[in-house]
Amino acid sequence: MAKLTTCIDLMDEGISRVSQIIPAMPATEARLCRLLLMVGEGMSEELAFKLKPHKLNHSEFLTLMILYSRPDGSSTPGELCEFATQGATNMTRIANALARRGLITRGASESDRRRVVIRITAAGRRFVMKMLPPMFPRIDTMFDGFSATDKRHLDRLLRKLAGNLDRLSDDPHP
């Protein structure tokens, strides 16, 4: 695989060339966008690698973790779609996959018979307890050389970006 830093160097060159041809381009901001996307993809890859041995998908893992983290260990497909930012179609597939492995159960809601109640099983909880800890060292390594202040800054800046993105998607997407 190509190194992330190599790709970034090339991106830097590319952006400065393009911004010479098209001076109106917000070069700094475009660069930050690309940077963030590239780092995000890199992290995603790293995560996928850690999940592969467990035959888990990014979205399946996320769904399972959301269930795990809820006080009652249960939710509904619709809610999970929201929280995991997944399409309803895909959530059906995810629930199928997790249910087939006995990590979750699907039951009918009594109050609203359209609703399906998804619940993490004891096996699901054991599974999470087992697979999570081996990830910790690598997560730590990702932030090697980050001071507490660095982390606070990154946190703040990412949240600010999220706020701006929310405002953007509110706008009548022109």
Next chain:
Amino acid sequence: MAKLTTCIDLMDEGISRVSQIIPAMPATEARLCRLLLMVGEGMSEELAFKLKPHKLNHSEFLTLMILYSRPDGSSTPGELCEFATQGATNMTRIANALARRGLITRGASESDRRRVVIRITAAGRRFVMKMLPPMFPRIDTMFDGFSATDKRHLDRLLRKLAGNLDRLSDDPHP
């Protein structure tokens, strides 16, 4: 769609609950990972939205931009795979798609007959010149409220993360 900030709030709760059950978890770092992934996905969505009217894909757009930004406007599938972090298989598809629309051409290399030379066409350049500027306002909006220092910090922290990720993927992926 669900707001990013809502998802983030939920994630915060989730992480703090999980870290109570599993105190060994590097909570701050895990939260930063999730934050970055979520913001990355949000940006990706925003980008996809701007590309859709042009019937372009994220990876197709990136490939086209790499070609556009090169001094000679040409490259090879293998090189493009590296720079765009795409699989060779997918690059074949991308090149097919772009070539079918007349944005690039595919030719045989003379020096090495295994190689294929991909070159952006004049139409491809016009296409980029036309589609790029309308994106600028939205890119600017993403960074509303960011001071020059904020941007510098974000840039620095993302690059540091990239470096760490590179070291991680070097390691004998255990």
Next chain:
DNA sequence: ATGTTTTAATTCATTGATGAACTATCCGCT
């Protein structure tokens, strides 16, 4: 020179995710 290994690109089969159409249930209204 000739046989082996490596590299470049493609094709084919499969997985993951999306969009459109469908079914069942609930809510609001007259």
Next chain:
DNA sequence: AGCGGATAGTTCATCAATGAATTAAAACAT
């Protein structure tokens, strides 16, 4: 009560991306 519209979940068809196998040409080693 019962009709119309909204909501929840699923199924089916489609697209994008990946992995394994294939072809062709170059590089390397005898």
